[in-house]
Amino acid sequence: MRRTTWWLATLAAVLLGVAAPAAAEVGVTADRILIGTSQSFSGPLVFPGTEEIAGIEAYLEYVNQNGGIHGRKIEWKWYDDGYKPQDAVANMKRLVEQDQVFCILINQGTSPVMAVVPYLEQKKVPLMFPFQGSSRLHGKKYVFTSFTYYDTQTQIVTRWLVEKKGFKRIGIIYQDDAYGKFFLNTLKKELEAKGLKIAAAESVKRGATDVAPQVAKIAQAGLDACLLALVPGPGAQVLKEAAKIGLKKTKLISSGPLTDEKFLILSGGVGEGVWGLSLWPDPVRDDSPAMQEYRKILKKYRPGHEPNRYNLYGYFYTKLFCEGLKRAGKDLTREKLIQALESIQNWENGIIPPVSFGPGDHQAQDQGFMVEVQGGRFVPISGWLGIRDGKLVESPL
């Protein structure tokens, strides 16, 4: 029985012309490396998508102009998935089977990323730094993840509020779906571990524009702090409403990717005093040498793009990817790239805390720092915060 299946499958494979390539390594020749990705050039995440790509291309062009890596120029193919999982799968299969890329660099969004991970793992194609913060990608051999998971972010914020600020009455306004509930549940668990309870929890429907009732209830509850697990539109609405009713006693705290300049612009200048957890230095104003270099390279190779968190992401993780390529050596293979990245220890980069990987540890960053909105921008009010052995630890920025 088994045998028949096998023969039938083989026959079908031969008939359809599906044959495994027998090159030294797919996507690598003497003078070039071909990489690719599926991204959002349309759909709801078009702004982050095009900005990430701008950061990626700026760094790759910089590398190529300076001789490439081990004499190889990096070439790329990007396809649009419009945030649809089916198109993301179509693009990945096209990249791997038709275009024969070496690896995938930075795709984006929960659905499009989740949809392609089993396929890439099965084909043993490295997936470098997808832009998403769910811890479900933990422990995959061919996937390297980027920033602090959303649950760790909530842990850091809660512990900092309770331990460093002595807050006791903490609440949350969350989006009424799996995303918002994820923050709600993590907050609940963290507070319970400290012997506290959520003092108030108000939900907002996806796409809602009126948040007055929720803000009123939060004001009544007399909270010390209120987390906002929302997308920028309703998040900005909460800030406006809180300003309108003069809510001063309660600190509002933006959670997850909400801590972003775009959110401040939407709120129209009423965000003063809001706190949040930032994963990045200020893309526009931070003047460390590494950040100055980032702005210089972005300006030279992608002059139409202003510095922001998304193209900084693309730039930084492409740089980290290139570090892996360098360490993998001249005889580049997918397996060697994985090993080379896993060998990275305390990689000083001047942008985020030193990066370390290892077998079974494929996450680049697990810290963040608290910021306060002052004069329309995010100003640091803590050092780098992280969780080590279940405890909150702080190191200087």
Add this chain to the structure above:
Amino acid sequence: MRAFQRIAMWTGAAAVLWGVKASLGLFVVNLLLVYVIVAVGLNLLMGFTGQISAGHAGFLAVGAYVAALVGMHAPQVGAVGALIAAGAAAALLGVAIGLPALRLAGFYIAMATLAFGVVVTEAILQMDVWTGGADGMYVLAPSLFGFPLDSDTQKFWLVLGTAVLAVWTAQNLAGSKVGRAFLALRESDVATETLGISTAAYRTLAFALSAFYTGVAGGLFAYVVSYISPDAFSIELSIDFVAMVILGGMGSIGGSIVGAALLTVLNQYLAVLQDFKALIFGLAVVVCMILMPGGVSAAWKAALERFRG
């Protein structure tokens, strides 16, 4: 001549699929065939009875989730059982939408179905205990008579077989009493009633049939993509389905096949563009409509007439 034409058309279709496979991969061929089933099913509703549905992505989603959940909790029924369940669930909902839609006409039906599509995604998000909500869910590989279908190649045969069956059934239906009753409905309600045909029964039947087709396609969609989430079933997808039917030609089964193939392939080829994809896609559809107001099928017929002199 007829037989020659038919052989030429089937050869042409096979050649197109082969070309798509060579340039874009077998996965896109599978997706294309799934959309062919949707377009043919939607055409039964739109092209034949003249009721426009702008929410067929909703039926596709229902079929996809039902097939995925059946595969997870009752794997013994296999792919055929799961697909029938997917179609039946969508058909039931089709009747539920079709009944109130009896009181509506033209654009009002489009509005009601548009809302349906949105409600389905919202319902999937709320039922996250079963559906995984916004995180989506992975779909187990289907099995056909005990054989697991893991690879794109194996799934291709399942999807192709179903698509051929769907097209064949639709073609036979079009020539039957039901098909003629549908066409009568499109032209005039009053005239249809005077012929002794129940407009209510046939309108509802059209909704149920169309939803059944789309539900089955949804099940295949789940198998082909292996992962489903509400993001897969957006309003844009519903609009794409309407565009496939109109572009192919209202009331033409062959047209729906061509329409589905054209839009799927166009979408994949335009994926290389970072900026003007939506604009070019829209422009291409508008230009096609101006040059071929009756769709591809009408243009094809006109060309044949001219050729014959």
